[in-house]
Amino acid sequence: MSDALPIIDVDVLVVGAGPTGLVLANLLCRGGFKPLVVERLAAGQNTSRAAVMHAHTLDVLDRIDVSGRLVREGLRLDSFCVRDGDATLTRLKFDRLPTSNACLLMIPQDRTEAILRQALAEQGGEIRWGTSLVALQQGPDGVEAQLASPDRELRVRSRYVIGADGMKSAVREAVGIGFTGSTYEAMFVLADIDLEWPLGQTEVNLFFSPPGPVVVAPLPGGRFRVVASLADAPEHPQAGDIEAILNSRGPATGTCRVPRVHWSSRFRLHHRVADRYRAGRAFLIGDAAHVHSPAGGQGMNTGLVDAYVLGSMLVEVLAGRQVDAYLDEYEALRRPAAKKVLALAGRLTAAAMLKPPAARGLRNLVFRIIGALPPMRRRLVMNLSGLSRQEAGVVPGLANGAAQARQPAGGDPHPCLGLPWTRSP
Numbered sequence: 001m002s003d004a005l006p007i008i009d010v011d012v013l014v015v016g017a018g019p020t021g022l023v024l025a026n027l028l029c030r031g032g033f034k035p036l037v038v039e040r041l042a043a044g045q046n047t048s049r050a051a052v053m054h055a056h057t058l059d060v061l062d063r064i065d066v067s068g069r070l071v072r073e074g075l076r077l078d079s080f081c082v083r084d085g086d087a088t089l090t091r092l093k094f095d096r097l098p099t100s101n102a103c104l105l106m107i108p109q110d111r112t113e114a115i116l117r118q119a120l121a122e123q124g125g126e127i128r129w130g131t132s133l134v135a136l137q138q139g140p141d142g143v144e145a146q147l148a149s150p151d152r153e154l155r156v157r158s159r160y161v162i163g164a165d166g167m168k169s170a171v172r173e174a175v176g177i178g179f180t181g182s183t184y185e186a187m188f189v190l191a192d193i194d195l196e197w198p199l200g201q202t203e204v205n206l207f208f209s210p211p212g213p214v215v216v217a218p219l220p221g222g223r224f225r226v227v228a229s230l231a232d233a234p235e236h237p238q239a240g241d242i243e244a245i246l247n248s249r250g251p252a253t254g255t256c257r258v259p260r261v262h263w264s265s266r267f268r269l270h271h272r273v274a275d276r277y278r279a280g281r282a283f284l285i286g287d288a289a290h291v292h293s294p295a296g297g298q299g300m301n302t303g304l305v306d307a308y309v310l311g312s313m314l315v316e317v318l319a320g321r322q323v324d325a326y327l328d329e330y331e332a333l334r335r336p337a338a339k340k341v342l343a344l345a346g347r348l349t350a351a352a353m354l355k356p357p358a359a360r361g362l363r364n365l366v367f368r369i370i371g372a373l374p375p376m377r378r379r380l381v382m383n384l385s386g387l388s389r390q391e392a393g394v395v396p397g398l399a400n401g402a403a404q405a406r407q408p409a410g411g412d413p414h415p416c417l418g419l420p421w422t423r424s425p
Contacts, residue, residue, distance in 0.1 A: 005146065005155045010036040011318055013145055013158040015171050017041075017127050019050075019109065019300055020286030020307040021164030022116035026064045027311030029123035033318050036156060037120070038131040038147055040165075049109040049190075051217060051225050052204075052297035055094065056386025058101035060308045067101065069115045074107030075220045079203040080384070082367050085252040089208075089364055090371035092381050099387060104204060106219050108192075109300065136161065136174040138280045160281045160314065164307070167270065169288035175279035181272030181342075184293070186212070186353065187233045191242055191264035195224040198254030206352070208364065209249035213352035216250065223262060227294060229353065233266040269293045271346050273338050277331035285310055290338035295348035296384050298341045305386075306334050344383075 012028055014021045017039035028035040053070060061067045078095040081088060095102050117127065128149070135146040143161045147154055163171025172179065199205060201218040212229035219225055228245045230237070239258040246256035270291045277284050286303030310330050316322040354360045370376045382388040 005153050007155045007157060008036065010034050010156060010158045011160075012036075012314060013038070013143065013156050013161045014164055015133050015162065015169075016164030016166060016286075016288070017113075017117075017129075018164060018166065018286065019112055019116060020303040021162065022113065022120055023061070023064065023304055023307035024162060024164065024285065024311040024314075025125050026066075026116065026120050026123060027308065027315060028318075029120065029125045030064060031315035031319065033315065035125060036158070037125065037127045038133070039127060039129050040132040042130045050112075050294075050297075050300035051106055051108055051219060052301075053105040053107055053112070054297065054301045054384065054386045055097050055099050055101045055103065057301040057304050058105060059099055059387075060305055062101075063308070064119065066115055066119050069119075070107055070112060071101075071105060073111050073115065073220065074105040075218055076103040076105055077203055077218065078103060080104065080206070081203050082206050082208070082371075083251075084208045084364055087364075088371070089367035090377070090380075091203075092377055092384070094381060094385060097381065097385055097387055104297075106204075106217060106225075108219060111220075112300075133165075133170040133174065136171070136282070138175075138282065143281045159318065160283065162310070163282065163284045163288040164286055166287045167272075167291050169284065171282055172274060172284055172288050175282045177279055177284065178275040179272050180275055181270060181291075184269040184271070184349070186229045187231060187266055187268060189226070189228055189230045189233045189237045189241070189245075189264065189266050191226045191237055192219065192223050192262040193226060193239070193242055193258050193264075194222070194260040194262070195226075195246075195256065195258055197246065197256040198251050205250075207249050208352060208354075208360065210355065210360070211249055214245055214249045216246070230266075235266055237261070237264045237266065269349065271342055273335065273342055277335050278328065283310055283327070283330065289334070290342060292342045293345040293349040295345045295352065298345055298384075301386060302338060302341050305337070309334055 011033040012035045014025050014035050014037045017037050021037055025035040025037050058067045078093060080092045082090040094104050131147050131149045133145055134148045137144045142157055142159050145156045145161060147156060161171060163169045165171055204217040207214045214226065214228035217225040226242055230245065234241060239261050242258045242261065243256060250256055271293065272291050274284050274289045277289055285306040289306060292299060313327055313330055317324060317326055351363050354363055370380060
């Protein structure tokens with residue numbers, strides 16, 4: 001690392017300006033500390049990507065005064081329906097949860113990021129766009145990072161560095177943390193569309209079908225999000241591709257028409273978790289620490305809670321109210337939570353991808369039973385919403401200390417996850 005480069009001193013270097021990095025930086029600024037957020041992209045993303053915010057996450061974000069802004073821009077939905085054609089297997093209601101944020105909030109990720117960026121700017125936080133991590137050196141009292149942008153290089157000295165830089169995390173690579181897991185064989189498509197169909201825009205729908213599952217979720221502004229498995233998916237699925245999926249797997253009564261595709265992509269699902277969440281003065285949050293199937297909409301939500309937990313702990317240490325060893329609790333709290341979410345998402349995906357008729361029939365029967373029994377529905381809703389964990393016990397210092405904080409943060413497993421056809425791949 002060149003000594004001739006200009007030096008910037010900050011309290012914490014945050015690599016990645018996605019939702020997790022922005023939440024953590026907001027917490028630090030509100031605590032009176034100086035973070036620097038760097039992002040390799042030249043500007044914020046302009047596509048929706050993650051689109052659901054759960055009640056538990058909104059409760060957490062209330063503490064940095066952004067939930068109200070998110071709710072004003074988002075679309076509040078009350079229910080999630082699991083279907084097979086026109087048959088309703090289970091309808092889960094989210095409007096009676098024990099929180100003021102009793103809903104599924106649909107909001108595109110680009111809007112979530114814009115709101116978090118605005119909140120950070122109001123706190124005096126700084127983002128450097130088009131800036132990548134080149135090298136990282138750790139010492140007993142801090143970290144020195146070499147950064148590069150198209151027109152300059154510089155060094156940043158900080159007490160800690162946070163990897164909020166996604167699945168291909170440069171921070172994770174620089175500190176040598178493994179990322180254990182594998183990749184699903186199936187290809188998936190993702191699209192935001194205008195949609196004319198018989199079910200309206202009042203709930204999220206998951207359709208089971210022999211060719212594969214499809215999720216249809218309303219978005220603000222009358223748009224819909226569609227996620228579906230599709231063999232040999234094109235790089236950018238067109239309206240005809242999405243119509244074919246919906247008309248073969250969606251409602252059996254009525255026709256689906258897609259007048260416009262606003263954006264689309266294809267992707268493969270990964271299920272991985274970092275071997276460690278901490279290496280010296282480097283920490284991982286969000287997709288840098290865990291990636292998994294979007295089943296249940298848990299990915300970004302889990303990462304945002306990571307950011308809140310670690311950010312809260314960093315404020316305590318930077319303020320001198322806790323010693324550095326206190327930060328070891330972060331991994332103890334959040335890695336088990338990620339593993340639970342990984343298992344839940346993997347098993348739900350496996351259940352949705354079933355092909356044999358007998359296994360599909362058993363799966364549908366189980367979901368009908370869940371739909372008919374209020375205690376099972378309640379348990380599943382509490383788990384998906386994140387409220388099955390007591391958030392005050394998840395964040396150290398806000399409740400009864402580390403012993404309570406070690407309560408499992410992933411919630412109870414899905415009631416049908418023990419069945420053999422739901423084992424994770």
